[in-house]
Amino acid sequence: MYVGRDMTELSMMSKQDWTSQELAYFHHNLQQVTPYLNSEGVTIHREIVKEIMSRGGMNHEEASYEHGSRVHYE
Numbered sequence: 750m751y752v753g754r755d756m757t758e759l760s761m762m763s764k765q766d767w768t769s770q771e772l773a774y775f776h777h778n779l780q781q782v783t784p785y786l787n788s789e790g791v792t793i794h795r796e797i798v799k800e801i802m803s804r805g806g807m808n809h810e811e812a813s814y815e816h817g818s819r820v821h822y823e
Contacts, residue, residue, distance in 0.1 A: 760793075764800040772801050 751774045759767060759775070779786065779794040786794065801807055 764796050767797075767800065769804065769807070772797055772804075773807055776801060776807075 751770075753768070753771055753774070756775065759771060764772070776794070776797050779790065779797065782790075783794070
């Protein structure tokens with residue numbers, strides 16, 4: 750289960766200030782409802798994807814005992 754800031758709070762912040770977990774969570778959720786998004790939702794999703802890509806994607810270079818190779822939001 751996601752434990753973090755909700756979209757109401759995050760929408761008042763720059764995507765650069767979002768954590769990787771927040772980006773991963775909302776990207777996943779918006780990806781699931783893509784066919785139903787209006788133009789504002791599509792724009793938000795596009796901005797999230799752009800921020801994820803500017804950070805180098807959602808994968809860590811390699812896994813360690815502290816984290817796996819993917820960003821998890823649960």
